[in-house]
Amino acid sequence: MQKEPKYIVITGGVLSGLGKGIASASIGFLLSRNLKIVPIKCDGYLNTDPGTMNPIEHGEVFVLDDGGEVDMDFGHYERFINIRCKAEWNLTMGKIFQSILEKERTGDYLGKTVQYIPHVTDEIKSWIYNIAKREKADLTLVEIGGTVGDLESDLYLEAVRQMRTEVGRNNIMFIHLTYIPIPSGSKEQKSKPTQQSVKILNERGLEPDIIIGRCSRLLDDKIKSKIAMFCNVEKEAVISGIDVKSVYEIPFNFEKERLSEIIHKKLQLYSPPDLDLWNPLVANIKKNHTRPEQQVNIAICGKYTALEDSYASIIEALHHCEAHLDLQVKTSWVETTDMEKGSVILEKVLKNVQGVIVPGGFGIRGIEGKIQVIRFVRENMIPFLGICYGMQLAVVEYARHICGIKEAHLREAEADGITGIVPVIDFLPTQRKVTKKGATMRLGGYDILITAGTKAHEIFADKQIRRRFRHRYEVNPEYVPLLEEKGLIFSGKAAGEDIVQVMELPGHPYFLGGQFHPELTSSLSNPAPLFYHFVKAASEYSQS
Numbered sequence: 001m002q003k004e005p006k007y008i009v010i011t012g013g014v015l016s017g018l019g020k021g022i023a024s025a026s027i028g029f030l031l032s033r034n035l036k037i038v039p040i041k042c043d044g045y046l047n048t049d050p051g052t053m054n055p056i057e058h059g060e061v062f063v064l065d066d067g068g069e070v071d072m073d074f075g076h077y078e079r080f081i082n083i084r085c086k087a088e089w090n091l092t093m094g095k096i097f098q099s100i101l102e103k104e105r106t107g108d109y110l111g112k113t114v115q116y117i118p119h120v121t122d123e124i125k126s127w128i129y130n131i132a133k134r135e136k137a138d139l140t141l142v143e144i145g146g147t148v149g150d151l152e153s154d155l156y157l158e159a160v161r162q163m164r165t166e167v168g169r170n171n172i173m174f175i176h177l178t179y180i181p182i183p184s185g186s187k188e189q190k191s192k193p194t195q196q197s198v199k200i201l202n203e204r205g206l207e208p209d210i211i212i213g214r215c216s217r218l219l220d221d222k223i224k225s226k227i228a229m230f231c232n233v234e235k236e237a238v239i240s241g242i243d244v245k246s247v248y249e250i251p252f253n254f255e256k257e258r259l260s261e262i263i264h265k266k267l268q269l270y271s272p273p274d275l276d277l278w279n280p281l282v283a284n285i286k287k288n289h290t291r292p293e294q295q296v297n298i299a300i301c302g303k304y305t306a307l308e309d310s311y312a313s314i315i316e317a318l319h320h321c322e323a324h325l326d327l328q329v330k331t332s333w334v335e336t337t338d339m340e341k342g343s344v345i346l347e348k349v350l351k352n353v354q355g356v357i358v359p360g361g362f363g364i365r366g367i368e369g370k371i372q373v374i375r376f377v378r379e380n381m382i383p384f385l386g387i388c389y390g391m392q393l394a395v396v397e398y399a400r401h402i403c404g405i406k407e408a409h410l411r412e413a414e415a416d417g418i419t420g421i422v423p424v425i426d427f428l429p430t431q432r433k434v435t436k437k438g439a440t441m442r443l444g445g446y447d448i449l450i451t452a453g454t455k456a457h458e459i460f461a462d463k464q465i466r467r468r469f470r471h472r473y474e475v476n477p478e479y480v481p482l483l484e485e486k487g488l489i490f491s492g493k494a495a496g497e498d499i500v501q502v503m504e505l506p507g508h509p510y511f512l513g514g515q516f517h518p519e520l521t522s523s524l525s526n527p528a529p530l531f532y533h534f535v536k537a538a539s540e541y542s543q544s
């Protein structure tokens with residue numbers, strides 16, 4: 001007989017941005033040795049998925065192998081739990097309502113008034129139960145987005161409250177992440193915000209079994225007792241969520257306070273944490289963040305530089321390289337919108353930089369600045385990594401300055417009113433007639449064939465790889481012969497299709513680009529090869 005599925009529900013209180021996704025992922029990491037863990041994220045917004053949202057508002061759009069555009073927390077889940085997540089594991093109120101309205105039109109509720117309770121809460125529960133069942137999950141982690149008290153998350157809270165009776169109290173537990181501030185002018189940690197946010201949960205009929213308090217100093221005995229007493233939890237179940245240099249320290253910190261044991265006590269599913277693989281890697285990152293063996297300065301030239309969350313997976317991929325190359329990567333953000341005035345500024349901006357990343361992007365804001373940056377690093381032999389849009393711009397730069405096509409541009413620029421262009425980057429044929437925006441790009445994992453004898457072949461050490469994509473445009477096949485004749489090498493092609501997937505420039509220490517997003521499949525134990533070799537080249541450049 002299959003064991004009864006177990007559930008852990010993770011909520012957040014007091015503030016947003018406390019790291020609920022990473023806390024959930026860390027819990028998953030700690031329990032994943034013997035258990036099949038399935039993370040579900042419940043978002044309160046009415047978009048079907050975050051695919052059409054601006055990353056400045058919502059952080060990076062993470063792309064799954066199955067093509068799902070999902071919340072950035074799925075990046076943490078995949079990196080920490082070592083699983084391949086699925087699009088349907090990201091619930092949104094948009095999806096829930098869409099499904100309910102479709103059922104209503106079909107007549108599934110005939111004769112009934114369709115209501116928040118029970119219809120919306122039933123729909124939420126059935127999504128969660130069905131996923132747990134289909135995946136044969138031993139443990140389903142249900143992370144509820146937002147902060148308790150937000151109107152948007154109330155229906156999810158009501159659904160998980162009902163679940164407690166349905167699945168049995170021994171099969172579900174509640175973990176609440178809160179904030180324990182030390183107000184300026186005081187030396188004391190304060191529990192009141194936690195008490196108040198637990199009260200909000202209590203009003204919804206929920207009681208946390210574990211409270212994780214985000215803090216700048218380990219929670220002492222006194223504050224743990226106080227929280228235990230006012231919030232009805234065991235004192236051992238009040239855990240410090242101390243600020244860290246590297247997020248990969250978090251599971252280790254939780255474990256120091258016996259988190260997995262406390263979960264086991266309640267749910268009876270002990271799966272002793274496996275910390276051995278990460279231990280030396282985390283130690284290496286920590287060491288290099290305090291006493292770096294070497295510091296490598298990487299500039300990221302993007303549009304959403306105001307919010308680091310927009311590039312969360314890129315930052316993580318760089319951390320993965322730090323662990324393996326025994327160095328510290330210092331990233332600087334270059335806002336190319338202000339840069340379109342001349343190379344003087346450019347030289348200043350890139351003065352101490354040993355590597356440049358031009359990440360994925362859309363539209364033309366800052367584009368000429370990026371093209372100038374790419375020209376500069378190409379000519380000055382500074383390592384360069386172009387990701388998706390970044391690779392497309394490297395091709396535009398090469399077409400303009402080496403192939404002599406002055407009007408070379410992205411087809412995408414026409415949507416922003418630029419005319420008279422030569423589209424060296426053009427629509428993917430399948431995209432020409434697409435008019436709807438949601439989930440219509442070329443999305444998800446595709447196989448790539450790597451040409452033998454190229455730098456890409458050396459880097460990937462494989463003739464076929466699989467990577468994730470999110471794009472509408474490609475290198476225009478009409479211009480490939482000319483670009484190749486002038487020296488660019490297209491070293492990766494889509495399996496079975498004529499789409500350029502990897503670009504490189506021979507004779508340069510490192511000038512590579514991928515139409516895919518290498519950052520999405522990088523992990524602490526297995527850094528993305530395009531990043532690893534890029535950072536290695538940057539470290540060699542800094543030593544030369």
Ligand code: GLN
Pocket residue numbers: 359360361362363387388389390412470471472473474
């Ligand atoms: N805007 C480009 C395209 O759609 C690049 C997308 C990206 O960088 N993810 O092809």
